[in-house]
Amino acid sequence: MRAIAILVTVVGLLVSGSSVPLRAEPGPIGGPCAEIRAACLGAGFVPNGARSGIGIAVDCVQPIMVGTPQREQATKPLPPLDPQVVAACKARNPNFGLDRGQSLFALRIH
Secondary structure (H helix, E strand, C coil): CHHHHHHHHHHHHHHHHHCHHHHCCCCCCCHHHHHHHHHHHHCCCECCCHHHCCEHHHHHHHHHHHCCCCCCCCCCCCCCCCHHHHHHHHHHCCCCCCHHHCCCCCCCCC
C-alpha cells in the first residue's frame, strides 16, 4: 500500500512539474535587451566595430540605452525600436551595453 502511495506521489510531481513550462508567459527569447542587441546586429552593427563606426555597443546600444545621439564616427543609423522595449530593458538591466557597468549618468559621449 505504501509503495502505491509513493508511486502516485512521484507520478503526480512529474506530471505537475512538466506542465509548468506550458503555462509560462510567451515572449521573445532573451527578453527586451536581447531584442535591442538583435536590432543592432540586424542594422549592421558588429562587435569590435568601433573603429569603423559600426560598433554594436558604442554606436548602437549605448545611444539607445542612454537616449543620446550617436557619436560623430558612427556610420550607420540607429535601428527603429519600440520605446517600451527600451524601457523594459532598462528595468531589467540598467547597465546593459554600457562600458564596465557605468551608470547611465556616468557615460560621456564625445
